[in-house]
Amino acid sequence: MPKNSKVIQREQSHEHVTESVADLLAHEEPLDYKSSSLNVGAAAGKKVPQIEVPENDGRPAWNSKLQYILAQVGFSVGLGNVWRFPYLCQKNGGGAYLVPYFILLLIIGIPLFFLELAVGQKIRRGSIGVWNYVCPRLGGIGMSSLMVCGFVGLYYNVIIGWSIFYFFQSFQYPLPWSDCPIRKNGTIAIVEPECDKSSATTYFWYRQTLNTTSTIAESGGLNIKMTLSLLVAWIIVCLAVIKGIASSGKVMYFSSLFPYVVLFCFLVRGLMLKGSVDGIAHMFTPKLEKMLEPQVWREAATQVFFALGLGFGGVIAFSSYNKIDNNCHFDAVLVSFINFFTSVLATLVVFAVLGFKANIMNEKCVAENGEKILGYLSSNVLSHDLIPPHVNFSHLTPSDYADVYIVIKTVKEDSFAQLGLEPCVLEDELNKAVQGTGLAFIAFTEAMTHFPASPLWSVMFFFMLINLGLGSMIGTMTGITTPVLDAYKVQKELFTVCCCIVAFLCGLLFVQRSGNYFVTMFDDYSAGLPLTVVVILENVSVAWIYGTKRFMQDLEDMLGFRPSIIYFYLWKYVSPLCLIILISATVIEMAISPPGYNAWVQELAQERFQSYPPWALAMCFALIVVAMLPLPIVFIARHFNLMSDGSNKLSVSYRKTMMKDISNLEEQDEARFILSAKPGDAPLSGVARKPYVTPAGNKSVDPNSLSPNVCYGTSYQNAAISPTTPTTPTTPLTPESNS
Numbered sequence: 001m002p003k004n005s006k007v008i009q010r011e012q013s014h015e016h017v018t019e020s021v022a023d024l025l026a027h028e029e030p031l032d033y034k035s036s037s038l039n040v041g042a043a044a045g046k047k048v049p050q051i052e053v054p055e056n057d058g059r060p061a062w063n064s065k066l067q068y069i070l071a072q073v074g075f076s077v078g079l080g081n082v083w084r085f086p087y088l089c090q091k092n093g094g095g096a097y098l099v100p101y102f103i104l105l106l107i108i109g110i111p112l113f114f115l116e117l118a119v120g121q122k123i124r125r126g127s128i129g130v131w132n133y134v135c136p137r138l139g140g141i142g143m144s145s146l147m148v149c150g151f152v153g154l155y156y157n158v159i160i161g162w163s164i165f166y167f168f169q170s171f172q173y174p175l176p177w178s179d180c181p182i183r184k185n186g187t188i189a190i191v192e193p194e195c196d197k198s199s200a201t202t203y204f205w206y207r208q209t210l211n212t213t214s215t216i217a218e219s220g221g222l223n224i225k226m227t228l229s230l231l232v233a234w235i236i237v238c239l240a241v242i243k244g245i246a247s248s249g250k251v252m253y254f255s256s257l258f259p260y261v262v263l264f265c266f267l268v269r270g271l272m273l274k275g276s277v278d279g280i281a282h283m284f285t286p287k288l289e290k291m292l293e294p295q296v297w298r299e300a301a302t303q304v305f306f307a308l309g310l311g312f313g314g315v316i317a318f319s320s321y322n323k324i325d326n327n328c329h330f331d332a333v334l335v336s337f338i339n340f341f342t343s344v345l346a347t348l349v350v351f352a353v354l355g356f357k358a359n360i361m362n363e364k365c366v367a368e369n370g371e372k373i374l375g376y377l378s379s380n381v382l383s384h385d386l387i388p389p390h391v392n393f394s395h396l397t398p399s400d401y402a403d404v405y406i407v408i409k410t411v412k413e414d415s416f417a418q419l420g421l422e423p424c425v426l427e428d429e430l431n432k433a434v435q436g437t438g439l440a441f442i443a444f445t446e447a448m449t450h451f452p453a454s455p456l457w458s459v460m461f462f463f464m465l466i467n468l469g470l471g472s473m474i475g476t477m478t479g480i481t482t483p484v485l486d487a488y489k490v491q492k493e494l495f496t497v498c499c500c501i502v503a504f505l506c507g508l509l510f511v512q513r514s515g516n517y518f519v520t521m522f523d524d525y526s527a528g529l530p531l532t533v534v535v536i537l538e539n540v541s542v543a544w545i546y547g548t549k550r551f552m553q554d555l556e557d558m559l560g561f562r563p564s565i566i567y568f569y570l571w572k573y574v575s576p577l578c579l580i581i582l583i584s585a586t587v588i589e590m591a592i593s594p595p596g597y598n599a600w601v602q603e604l605a606q607e608r609f610q611s612y613p614p615w616a617l618a619m620c621f622a623l624i625v626v627a628m629l630p631l632p633i634v635f636i637a638r639h640f641n642l643m644s645d646g647s648n649k650l651s652v653s654y655r656k657t658m659m660k661d662i663s664n665l666e667e668q669d670e671a672r673f674i675l676s677a678k679p680g681d682a683p684l685s686g687v688a689r690k691p692y693v694t695p696a697g698n699k700s701v702d703p704n705s706l707s708p709n710v711c712y713g714t715s716y717q718n719a720a721i722s723p724t725t726p727t728t729p730t731t732p733l734t735p736e737s738n739s
Helices: 006-012 021-026 065-076 079-083 085-091 094-123 127-134 140-169 193-197 200-209 224-241 245-255 258-271 276-284 288-292 294-307 314-319 328-378 398-411 426-430 436-448 454-487 492-511 515-525 528-559 565-592 614-628 630-639 652-674 708-712
Strands: 182-185 188-191 596-601 606-611
Touching (some): 065 245, 065 314, 065 454, 079 436, 085 094, 085 328, 094 276, 094 288, 094 294, 094 528, 127 140, 127 314, 127 528, 140 200, 140 436, 140 454, 140 515, 140 528, 140 614, 140 630, 188 193, 224 454, 224 492, 245 258, 245 454, 258 276, 258 328, 258 454, 276 328, 276 426, 294 565, 314 454, 328 426, 436 454, 454 492, 515 596, 515 614, 528 565, 528 614, 614 630
Antiparallel strands (some): 182 188
């Protein structure tokens, strides 16, 4: 019996000890007889109510399950689903790409997503606290996650700033990127040469929006329009997360659902456009031979990895605000399939619109080259006998032009190149793969200029991008703020505002005229390899150090059922092996691919690949090193006892829960003493006995459960285990004993 219980205190005092049970009970607080677990008069067959630990332990909680699911969906479904997945699908075999993607989603995505949800929900802390608890020597995992979140948040919000700029520019008719600007040279008006050599949308993006320089070495000073857009973006993000999940949860109702409304509207409108079926058919025509290429599987694994937001810490942070008995397995499967469905839906929308654009561009190509042929016919460069009799140049169709092109190419084989005729094949237009900013700010915007009521569709599209980005940014910021707020007593609002201000100042790097090149650099190097290393260490720390069997038991205690045995083998063998292969492939890819970027050359009005200068190359590798640096530092420091393992820094919420549990135990001990003839006797047979409860509310303590003391080898449990339960001392964690 705990030494500080009321009964022991009475025994040690000099006051008169009450001898009767009735007198003892008279000194206690009033007890609700009917609802008490000590009710010995309950009718036979009636379920005796259990005393439950209150869920409100001081930690914020989601208002509803829907709010939490929308937050996870908003975080995982981002800009990559709209402009990365369709590109990979087209590049890697169309419909055939969906097969490796879906397989890898099942064997990597869902198990690791489930793992992150479970540890966050069980330990109820952010990424730093979670991995300090699981294995202190690998506590650097959480710090690396936080640093990657910082790097990604810096440039990701710049993309939201670009979308905000285009959103406000869309309230014009005609759209400002629908035509090339006219330059007046005295009395002569000419089309802007840079725009004439490229296209109106390309010119608007590179010159009027970014006003980009020709190399990364040329700073060009701040772009005022983009600086203001970035400021607005950070103000929006700050307001969304300033109150934690109390504010961000409400924002998610709109930011997570609105993109689906827009995607469905675009899909319906896209299917009504001429050529949309061509785009979708081209998209889903499977090229089965592509499935045998290792590159396809590598890119599919990478996309699965980043689509779910693994390793960022946002998934863990969001799940830490759940009730401990929440069915996180259902959440993992649901969110993963929603993410997959969203990617396929976005792909349908993108290629329906790009199919329409390809038909427009193909018809334009046919018209321009038809004019060239008529010029050659009138100047007798070509003979009229070469033109098939069914061809009508006043209504020249793509099929008629193809016939003329083949005839001229066959007859004029020697001098054909001098004619400058283009084949104008629809398939070639559809094969022009675009991704990222090239898709959102050039290809898609160009297609929308041909829509009826184009400003309306443009407003909807860029508002959708803002909401997609905002959902991901809320998760990223939560992955930063939650671990810090768990570890240190700082004011939430003040810390959030300071983070946003610092991030805005650091983000000025990306709103220089050369800022677009730095966005590319951070996107390529700040997250890829570091996050892959973080996730494999998460997997290893749970499956091999903490122990898969023990983790499965914890899940059974949390969920009320034991997850499928398949997860045991996926976590222990399949996922680590796949991640090791992915890391190896990523390192090889980085080694054989020359580090560089696509620079916009104003004189040529086109992009050209350029290698990074030495200082920029050093910056690329510094991003990787800095992101992964906490891993070895924390490991070495704790191995040699140079850093505290954090065992004396339990979160306030965790500590409150434990104190409630211990208090509840003491009351049960006292009740057993009162209702027994002697302190050592067993309780009365009619008494409903209740074991010591954990934060789950009704589960007995398992000395090997996922809790800080197991990892540290300390034992604050031993003083809090029911007297009827044998005390099992905890031992330091070793892979041999836990797996």
